Amino acid sequence: MDKISSSGLSPYRFYSAQEWGAFRANEQLTLGEEEVQRLRSLGDTIDLDEVARIYLPISRLLASHVESMQTLFRERQLFLRQPDSRKTPFIIGIAGSVSVGKSTTARILKELLARWPNSPQVDLVTTDGFLYPNAVLEAEGLMQRKGFPESYDVAAILRFLSDIKAGAPEVRAPVYSHFVYDVVPNEFITVDRPDILIFEGLNVLQVREMPKDGKAVPFVSDFFDLSIYIDADEADLRRWYISRFMRLRETAFRQQGSFFHRYSKTSTDEAMAIAGSLWTNINARNLYENILPTRPRADLILRKGGNHMVEQVALRKL
Template sequence: MDKSARLEHAPHRTFGRQEWASLRADMPLTLTEADLFRLRSLNDPISIDEVVTIYLPLSRLLSLYVAATQGLYNATRTFLGANEGKTPFIIGIGGSVAVGKSTAARVLKALLARWTNTPKVDLITTDGFLYPNAVLEREGLMERKGFPESYDLPALLSFLSDIKAGLGSVSAPVYSHLVYDIVPSERITIDRPDILIVEGINVLQAPRLPRDGTAVPFVSDFFDFSIYIDAEEADIRRWYVERFQRLRETAFQDPNSYFHRYAMVSDAEALAIADRLWSRINRVNLYENILPTRPRADLILSKGESHLIERVALRRL
């Protein structure tokens, strides 16, 4: 099969930056530079131009998907003769560490919440569903933190099931990046959002299915739309190392930081530590668990070396 035939039958249709930007139509820009400064993550140089070119067309697409999906939910309720209230539209965002998921999720949340019908939009990360460090240490999983087995999957599935059922005041654990652990005394409450964004490295992970046909729920079963943020491994590694160096100058300086010891070492030693952490942990997780989920996404945002999104791939219907 030649290349043109493969592209014709590919599950995703690919767009360049300008072709994608032309799909914005009349979707208004509702963010300012000041808004974007508050939303961007450390070492993620997103600009207003990137919002206009990539995120406004995406916001328009999602507005159409939300409207269509809500219509489908209403049709199903009518068929069943049920009156169960609204069903939240759930968006999953996955991809490697340091690829820019958190910034993308926050920007998208801000844009969606400013639609003309002002929907209630919430954002949650799967970090809160990591097992506490005490459990990970007991099970010998501290160096597997972020791998699928380090998450309390039943708790995450229960949370998403309650959200999708339209239950009110559904709570989730809180994770602190400062202390690198779950905060026992804190919970976050999500109360019947119109849209919920779920961000995490393994949100598109599909477990091995049992041969006897037993139902095994996936996290992504609860998603109405999924996004994977992609980049070449060499670029992600560089961004990871650069972020690690920036954190040494900022968050790691706090004596309460789990990683405070890294602020005390030399620059050369810190670079070696970051390289080692990437190679031994994050690179392995990328190739074993994260990258294989990319084809499952409804939308793939592919970044170049400057963090700009160069290509957008949208799943064909």
């Protein structure tokens, strides 16, 4: 997997992890080590130093963007002579491959942003809940393409984000269970006019074929005010995925009711082979066909090294 170009023609400015860390300025880290350990996903090696070096400066940048957007919104309302007291939430999209650490990044940023002096309300929603239920995927022959763009109810995602951006109260998002590997029937989370919404998922920067007649075709990313792509070499992604699979085989998969319970009964060699096959036939295909091609659309790209730590930050030029 090629790295993004750092040539003079690139629309990004590139910073090493050390250079990026200087942008925290004098901001104090408000998270503790125990909180970071609670927020990180299985297999993610993020620690307090990484949060201070990478994620605290990102939260500072995002807080600045949110404040600027709110000012622009008020100025536009005055210009249009349409006073409106409703909040227009700032929406952050986070994309990247399976096992790259999207969930950890989203949770860390949610906590950091909520602790800025003005104490904004920050909500986090993942696209998992917008997957079609397994029964639908099975009927359509899509279970082996779960996580691919066609396995999501895109219309429902667009309605959700449109309502959020319009400042609608109590917008509901469906809930997904990784334990049973399916959408939970009749269970929802309610998002009530947050200042910031973090929307995380594999394909949130995905585009579709443009219409020949010029009709408006909304993309999920049209509702984002800023987007983040988390990047890593495919060999590292594969290694992290298999490692996580093997650890889950010794923990969650052993519980009755787990969708993957059958894998806890296989030998170590069989489990390794299964994990490798799942990566090659599903996740790697989705990565190269759908996820990686969206990387150039992101405003901020976090490039991880083999130790799961961010080694480079690319920020789109203004």
